[in-house]
Amino acid sequence: MRSVIDEATREIKISELFDNDTVRCPQAAYSELRSKCPVGRTQLIGTIMVSRFEDVAWGLRHPEIFSSEMDAQMKLGNPRPMIPQQMDPPGQTRYRRLLDPLFSRKRMLALEPAVRRHASDLIDEFAAKGECEFDEAFAIPLPCTAFLALFGLPISDLPTFLEMKDGIIRPAKFLDPPEPTAESMAAHGDAQVAHRKKTAEAMFAYFEEEIAKSQGRHRDDLLGALLTAEIDGVKLTHEEILDICFLLLIAGLDTVTATLGCNIAYLAGNPGQRERITRDPKLIPAAVEELLRWETPVTAVPRLVKQDVTLRDFDIKAGEVVTFLIGAANTDDEHFRNAQQVDFDRGRNVHMAFGAGPHRCLGSHLARMELQVAMEEWHRRIPEYRIKAGETPTYSPGIREVMYLPLEWNPS
Ligand code: HEM
Secondary structure, eight states: OOOSEETTTTEEOHHHHTSHHHHHSTHHHHHHHHHHOSEEEBTTTOOEEEOOHHHHHHHHTOTTTEEOOOTTTOOSSOSSOOTTTTOOTTHHHHHHHHHHHHTOHHHHHTTHHHHHHHHHHHHHHHGGGTEEEHIIIIITHHHHHHHHHHHTOOGGGHHHHHHHHHHHHOGGGGSSSSSOOTTTHHHHHHHHHHHHHHHHHHHHHHHHHHHHHHTTSOOOSHHHHHHHOEETTEEOOHHHHHHHHHHHHHHHSHHHHHHHHHHHHHHHHOHHHHHHHHHOGGGHHHHHHHHHHHHOSBOEEEEEEOSOEEETTEEEOTTOEEEEEHHHHTTOTTTSTTTTSOOTTOOSOOOOTTOOGGGSOTTHHHHHHHHHHHHHHHHHHOOSOEEOTTOOOEEOSSBOOEEEOEEEOOOO
């Protein structure tokens, strides 16, 4: 592995950290950061990265220092800050008090039969072929169908949802050409911003229409709950509901897709562990937790510094951006026994794949249910699979998604 630290300047080499090989297997780079540069500045972009479990957990629990009011830094086409992610307590806490019960484990388990049916229907499409590109065939559509079930929306809206999600998260996909040249860099950036804005408007119009259709009828779904919910006796405005829906679309789809891809790619490359869970599916919940820890698909979360602070002798100034590397924290030997081993028998597994502190993932119960159901259905129907001969999966940085995961198996 090439070093991710510049020995002369003690800065973190972002080009090495985002290099294809590092993104595929980032754990060695995480180890180097934790031991040699637990708090350090990145070359080129200048943000500060924090990598030890103890420091990441502390930072995420101090929103008065490390703020989530990142609206100006993270423009995704939304006209207002996303609720509740781009807010700090106490305003954020008021929304979480309302939203947490709507995403309780019990409510999410009620969606399980629908998610299981959708997973099985998707597998029907390709099981007999003996091959598929996992992302396209399974990992992308499954969380979207779960989302439609959550919102009580028809499955026929799946293509619309997929386009809205991608239009905001990866607008370049819709541009011609999708990759900028050295000369078209600035224009390409502007075109991406414009596409995001257009998609956000279409998404807001979609939910506005759905809200209008709900007038005078009872909806037994998330949108119905948001329409009747109150904070201190006052109902949410349409704008607030739209800002919540926008965030859910951004936060709840790609994350599950990415996790599914990382899990299956790992198991395809580690047949011994794959066989263990196909022989004993009761291991799946523990395997899901351990792979969330090891793979940590949401590798990092950013914060805006509100007051000067010193972390491990590193002076951080108000106005700077800090990136908390939860992937590095989750493989910290100081916190986990045998941290560098993937161990489905780990038992207690207090990882930070869903974040920590006031912004800890709102959708963790939904995500866990989706991941467990997907892993159960997949391994029940396709117990033995491998990466297609001669192919190499490709991973993206930031959110570690396996963008290309060609699999093959012997159809029964
Ligand atoms: C395996 C899948 C998932 C992973 C790994 C994941 C990870 C995370 C992480 C690390 C955060 C903290 C962000 C921060 O501190 O700034 C977060 C927040 C959030 N997640 Fe998830 N997430 C997943 C699935 C979901 C799903 C399915 C939903 C909803 C349907 C969801 C909704 C949210 C929301 C709304 C927040 C913001 C909470 C707040 O700011 O109070 N996530 N997620």
